[in-house]
Amino acid sequence: MSKVVLLIDDNPIDLMINEKTIERYDSSITIHKAASGKEALEMLGNGSVKPNCILLDIKMPVMNGFEFLDELDKLEIEKNFGIHMLSSSIDPSDLRESDEREIVKSYIEKPLSIDKLTKIEA
Amino acid sequence: MLGNIRREYCAVLDSNQDFLYQNIAFKQLMKVYEVQNFESLALSDLIQRFEGAAFLPYWQDAIDEVSPENPRVEFSYYLDLGETRARIQAEIQAVYEDSELLYLAIGMDEVTDIYLKHRFEKLKSNFLTRAIQVSDEDELMWVLVDEMLSKLYFEDALVLKRKGDLLIPVAAHGNQRKGEKGVKSLVKVPINIGVTGRVATTGEAYLTGNCAEDEYYISRYFNAGSEVAVPIFLRGKVFGVINCESQQLDFFRPIHQELLTKAAEILQHRMEEMNSRAELIKLEQRHLAIINSTPNSFLLFDKEFRLMSYNTSAKKAWSYFSEIDLKEGAPQEEVIPESLRKVFGEMGQMSLQGEHKQEFLSWHRKGQSYHLKLSFAPAQNPDGEIFGFTMLVEDDTELFNANQALREKNSNLERSNKELDKFVYSISHDLRAPLSSIMGLVNLIENSQHLPETKIYGKMLQDATESMDSYIRNILEYSRNKRMDIEMVKVNVKDLLSEAHGKFRFIPGYRELKFETNLQVKTIVSDPYRLEIILNNLITNAIKYRDVRKPESWCKVEVSELEDYWQIIIADNGVGIPPEKHPQLFDMFFKVKSEDPGSGLGLYILKEVVDNLNGKAEVCSELKKGTTFTILLPKEGMHE
Numbered sequence: 191m192s193k194v195v196l197l198i199d200d201n202p203i204d205l206m207i208n209e210k211t212i213e214r215y216d217s218s219i220t221i222h223k224a225a226s227g228k229e230a231l232e233m234l235g236n237g238s239v240k241p242n243c244i245l246l247d248i249k250m251p252v253m254n255g256f257e258f259l260d261e262l263d264k265l266e267i268e269k270n271f272g273i274h275m276l277s278s279s280i281d282p283s284d285l286r287e288s289d290e291r292e293i294v295k296s297y298i299e300k301p302l303s304i305d306k307l308t309k310i311e312a
Numbered sequence: 313m314l315g316n317i318r319r320e321y322c323a324v325l326d327s328n329q330d331f332l333y334q335n336i337a338f339k340q341l342m343k344v345y346e347v348q349n350f351e352s353l354a355l356s357d358l359i360q361r362f363e364g365a366a367f368l369p370y371w372q373d374a375i376d377e378v379s380p381e382n383p384r385v386e387f388s389y390y391l392d393l394g395e396t397r398a399r400i401q402a403e404i405q406a407v408y409e410d411s412e413l414l415y416l417a418i419g420m421d422e423v424t425d426i427y428l429k430h431r432f433e434k435l436k437s438n439f440l441t442r443a444i445q446v447s448d449e450d451e452l453m454w455v456l457v458d459e460m461l462s463k464l465y466f467e468d469a470l471v472l473k474r475k476g477d478l479l480i481p482v483a484a485h486g487n488q489r490k491g492e493k494g495v496k497s498l499v500k501v502p503i504n505i506g507v508t509g510r511v512a513t514t515g516e517a518y519l520t521g522n523c524a525e526d527e528y529y530i531s532r533y534f535n536a537g538s539e540v541a542v543p544i545f546l547r548g549k550v551f552g553v554i555n556c557e558s559q560q561l562d563f564f565r566p567i568h569q570e571l572l573t574k575a576a577e578i579l580q581h582r583m584e585e586m587n588s589r590a591e592l593i594k595l596e597q598r599h600l601a602i603i604n605s606t607p608n609s610f611l612l613f614d615k616e617f618r619l620m621s622y623n624t625s626a627k628k629a630w631s632y633f634s635e636i637d638l639k640e641g642a643p644q645e646e647v648i649p650e651s652l653r654k655v656f657g658e659m660g661q662m663s664l665q666g667e668h669k670q671e672f673l674s675w676h677r678k679g680q681s682y683h684l685k686l687s688f689a690p691a692q693n694p695d696g697e698i699f700g701f702t703m704l705v706e707d708d709t710e711l712f713n714a715n716q717a718l719r720e721k722n723s724n725l726e727r728s729n730k731e732l733d734k735f736v737y738s739i740s741h742d743l744r745a746p747l748s749s750i751m752g753l754v755n756l757i758e759n760s761q762h763l764p765e766t767k768i769y770g771k772m773l774q775d776a777t778e779s780m781d782s783y784i785r786n787i788l789e790y791s792r793n794k795r796m797d798i799e800m801v802k803v804n805v806k807d808l809l810s811e812a813h814g815k816f817r818f819i820p821g822y823r824e825l826k827f828e829t830n831l832q833v834k835t836i837v838s839d840p841y842r843l844e845i846i847l848n849n850l851i852t853n854a855i856k857y858r859d860v861r862k863p864e865s866w867c868k869v870e871v872s873e874l875e876d877y878w879q880i881i882i883a884d885n886g887v888g889i890p891p892e893k894h895p896q897l898f899d900m901f902f903k904v905k906s907e908d909p910g911s912g913l914g915l916y917i918l919k920e921v922v923d924n925l926n927g928k929a930e931v932c933s934e935l936k937k938g939t940t941f942t943i944l945l946p947k948e949g950m951h952e
Contacts, residue, residue, distance in 0.1 A: 201745065203772050207752035214759060249741055251905065278744040281737035300745070301752030 193219045196241040198230045198258065199276070200250040208245060208276070208302050215307045226250060227258035234267055241271050243310070245302070248277040248284055259291055274298055274310060317405055319419030320427075327413045329355040355416075367391060367400065378406040378416075388465075391422070399423040401465050423465050425567040432571050435460045436578060443582045447590075449473075452582060453483035454493055456554075460575050461485045466556045467563070470495070471544075472512075473552040477503050479512055482552075487534070506530040507541050508555045515550050517542040519569045521562040537561040542572040545580050546587075609705040612691055617644040617660055620700060629705065633677050656703075659688040663701035666690050672708070683712035738901060739787060746780040778819075782852075783913075789845050790917045793924055796841065803840045805831055805871050812847050821855050825865050832872040838945050842921045846880065849918045850941050854884040859936065877927070877944040885938040889931070897931060 195212060199205045205223050212219055222239045224230035227250060233239040248255035255275060262269070272295040275288045280299070288297045298306050321341055324333040331353055334342070342350040347361055355375075362368050370389045377385045386403040402420035406413055421427070439459040446452050453471045461469040468486030472479040479501040481488070490496045503512040507528045511518050519540045520526040529539060536557035544552040554572050558564060600623075603610055609626035613619055619642045630636045634649045648656045652673070659669045669688040674681055687704040753769045753776070760766050809829060816822045836843075851867065858865040862885060870881040889897065889904055896902045898919035901912035922929040926946050933939035 201749065203749045203776060204745075204752065206772075207749065207756060210756050211752070249745070251903070277741075278748040279737070279741045280744070281741065283737075300748035301755060303752075303755055 193243070194222070194239065194241045195219055196222045196224065196230060196233065196239055196244045196271075198224045198227060198244065198250075198255075199247040200225055201247070204247070204300065211302045211304065212307065215304045227253035227255070227261065230258065231261055231265065234262070235265055237267070243271055244273045245276045245298070246273055248275055248279055248288075256287055256291070259293065262293075269293065276300060276302060317403065317417045317419040319401075319403065320421045322417065322419040325355055325416040325418070327415070329416065331355075332415070355418075370402070371404075374402070374404045375416075378404055380406075380408045380411045383408065388423075393424070396424060398427075399465070421465070425565070428464065428567050428571060431464065432460075432574065435463055436574075439578065440582070447586060449583060449586070450482050452579065452586070456575065456579055457483045457485045457489075461554070461556070464568075464571065466568075467558045469554065469556045471552060471554050472501065472508060474503065474512055474550055479503060479508055479553060507539050508553050511541040511543050511553050511555075512550050515543050515545070517569050517573055519564055519566065521564065523557075534559070538563045540564040540568050540572060542569060542576050544576040546583055551580070551583070607707065609703075611638075611647070611703045611705075612700055613644070613660060613703065614700040615664060615698075617657075618642065619644075619647045626705070633675060633682075655686075659686070660701055660703075663688040663690045664698055666698060681709070683708045735900075739783075742783055743780060746776040746783070749776040750780075775820075786913045786917060790913065790920065793842060793845065793917065793921045798839045798842070798925065800837055800839060802835045802837055803843055804835050806834065808840070808844060808847065809869065812844065812851060815848070816851060816855060819852065819855050821858055824860075825855055825858055825867055828866060828868040830868065830870040832870070833878070836871065836873070836878040836945070837947065838878060839925060842925055843945075845921050846918060846943055847882075849914045850882040850943075853914060853939075854882065854886060857884070857886040857939070859885065859887045859938075874944070876947055878947065880943040880945070881940060882943075883938065883940040888935040888937050888939055889933040890935050891933075894931060894933070898929070 193216070197205055197208050197212075199208065202225070205225065209221050209223060212221055222233060222241065224233060230244075234241075246255045246258060250258075253261070255277070259273070273291075273293050274295055275284075275297045277284065277297070278300040285297055288294050296310065298310070321338045322335045323331060323338050326332050331351065334350070339350070345361075347353070347358070350358075359368060359372070367389050370387050374385045374387050383406045384403065386401070388399055388401045391398045391400050399422075400420050401423055402418070405417045405419075407415045407417075439455060442455045442459055443452055446455060450473075453473075456471060457469060461471075462485045466486060468488045469484065470481055470488045471483040473482045474480075481495045481498055481500075483493075484490070484495040488496050501508055503509045507518050507520065507526070507530075510528050517540070518528070519538075520529060521538045523529040523531075523536045523539050526539075529536070534557075537560045539555070539557045541553055541555040543550045544554060554576055556564065556568070556572070603623045604625065606623070607625055609629045610623040611619060611626050612621040619638065619640060621640060622638050627638050630638050630647075636647065636649070638647065644653065644656065655671055655673070659671060662669050667688075667690070671686045671688075672683065673686065674683050676682070685706040685708045687706070689702050689704070690698045691700040691702050692698050750773055753773050757766050757769050760769070806829075813827075847869075851869070854867040864885075866885055868881070868883045870879075870883075872879045872881075893904050897904075898915050900916045902916070903912040919929055922943060922945070928942075928944040930942045930944075931939065932942070
């Protein structure tokens with residue numbers, strides 16, 4: 191089964207770092223990148239991307255990670271994917287809110303590494 | 313006309329000594345003596361009738377004794393009445409006109425023990441009636457003398473008060489009296505001397521029928537035949553002595569001692585009453601002093617909600633706050649202002665059920681706001697029965713205001729704590745974001761085999777590092793501006809600008825911008841550090857927000873001198889700011905577009921710095937045309 195990952199991050203450097211890291215972890219994984227929540231919603235909404243896993247940044251302009259989750263809730267698609275928050279925030283309120291969202295599987299502190307990806311898989 | 317005869321047995325005779333008038337007692341006496349037709353008798357007939365009687369010579373002597381010079385004669389004698397012996401106190405008064413006898417009044421009292429007792433009871437009520445009206449101890453002694461001792465047929469009487477080891481005469485009757493209210497001899501008697509002294513020391517009454525043979529008797533004023541003395545007690549101690557002397561032997565009988573003792577008791581009761589009343593008044597005054605010393609208002613209401621009592625503070629407060637003149641007995645409508653009546657009614661009712669209640673309210677008067685605390689409590693008598701309730705009004709304004717200030721401070725502190733938290737977390741995120749990028753890139757480089765790829769990573773590392781550097785600088789500027797004192801010195805503007813340019817060289821896009829400088833003054837007087845922050849911020853913004861679609865980007869810096877201000881204008885032809893964003897431009901963490909690079913702190917810090925210098929910052933911007941910032945800095949620093 192081929193794996194599909196959607197990366198959502200406003201910072202192009204981070205987007206690239208995440209992409210490269212996943213490639214090195216498992217080159218068979220298909221990677222999609224979205225520079226904003228809005229872009230990601232479009233990809234999911236029109237069915238162009240059907241991920242198994244989403245890595246979601248929190249601090250993003252216009253629509254932050256949690257606002258994206260609210261919008262995703264309204265989207266009428268099959269949500270057979272896990273979401274992992276990926277952020278450099280250490281604000282306890284961000285951790286708490288992530289914990290409260292059912293769809294969120296874990297909270298990963300940036301930067302992404304192969305070790306951290308292994309933990310998600312497990 | 314008849315003189316002033318007040319005796320039990322009275323009669324009036326004319327100049328021929330024929331009876332004109334006899335009172336009922338006299339008539340009855342005549343019947344007892346079986347004198348027939350006494351109405352038509354003359355005195356001489358009566359005298360004849362009692363021929364040989366022992367008392368007759370006393371009467372004859374007295375009749376002979378009266379004269380125009382001496383119209384009144386008093387005399388006494390003993391009458392043997394079977395087993396008892398009665399003393400007769402008699403008198404004759406003659407009325408003359410031009411030395412011619414007109415009338416003769418005769419009268420007598422039969423001073424038997426029973427009569428004395430009877431008289432004493434009558435005198436007692438007279439004494440008490442008058443005693444109630446006096447509040448002075450010495451005055452009371454005189455009432456005793458006037459209303460009792462002088463009317464019990466004593467020749468004299470002396471009331472003495474004990475003071476330490478002495479007995480001091482305070483009131484007197486008969487021989488001892490001088491004028492209206494004087495004592496003939498004010499000689500103090502040591503308590504170990506004489507009959508009086510003995511009574512004072514032992515606290516026991518003493519009677520002697522024959523002074524000459526008595527071991528305690530000491531002659532003071534005259535050689536007395538007999539003497540009686542009784543102690544006056546007050547709270548279990550001898551307060552004084554009543555002493556009576558008579559020239560006659562055996563004048564005093566046990567009845568005299570008994571009556572005097574009774575008189576002393578009545579005196580004692582009255583004095584105790586007076587003292588306890590005085591003490592009660594003292595106690596009341598003490599309580600009043602306490603209650604009136606408080607600035608709080610105390611009011612006492614009865615079960616019908618009528619005002620029973622109040623302190624002076626209540627009187628003042630009511631008059632000041634509601635222009636109500638408090639009066640005892642006033643119904644609640646005349647005491648409690650309309651707006652409080654409901655609360656008052658409820659609280660009062662609960663207090664009458666035995667509950668203690670408190671209520672807080674504000675009261676406005678003459679533009680001032682007062683915070684009052686009302687406490688209601690049941691008022692109980694010693695048996696625990698509730699007879700009303702008290703209302704205590706405390707002015708809580710100061711405490712309330714202090715609490716209010718504290719609450720405000722607290723909420724300010726909480727707010728600034730929250731702001732600080734928000735600030736710290738936001739900063740930590742923004743600092744960690746480029747750092748995590750750097751770490752991620754380093755991870756990639758570590759595992760990379762391709763040189764070109766590594767070069768790209770290196771370029772990215774540089775960008776991330778610079779972004780972090782500028783961020784850290786911003787924070788430092790913010791905190792230094794807050795902390796550092798303002799230092800006004802002469803600043804060379806040209807030098808400052810070229811220094812700034814040195815730093816900007818490494819900012820991406822710097823080379824794409826054409827700078828124009830128009831300096832109308834060489835130096836300005838301001839704080840150089842803060843001036844640098846202002847210039848750095850605005851020029852960096854001009855670089856960052858240049859419009860890349862335009863063929864040429866420029867930034868103009870103009871420094872000039874106005875009357876009261878130094879004016880710095882930094883204008884660009886960059887992307888511009890939409891007008892709806894202008895009001896928030898200087899807010900913390902505000903970015904025109906969320907995707908804009910930077911922390912959203914730059915203009916916030918700029919505003920803080922300008923405010924700190926007591927200056928003004930204005931922005932004029934049009935979307936896609938460009939932005940102009942005008943900074944006005946006062947020539948006179950605020951600290952001068």
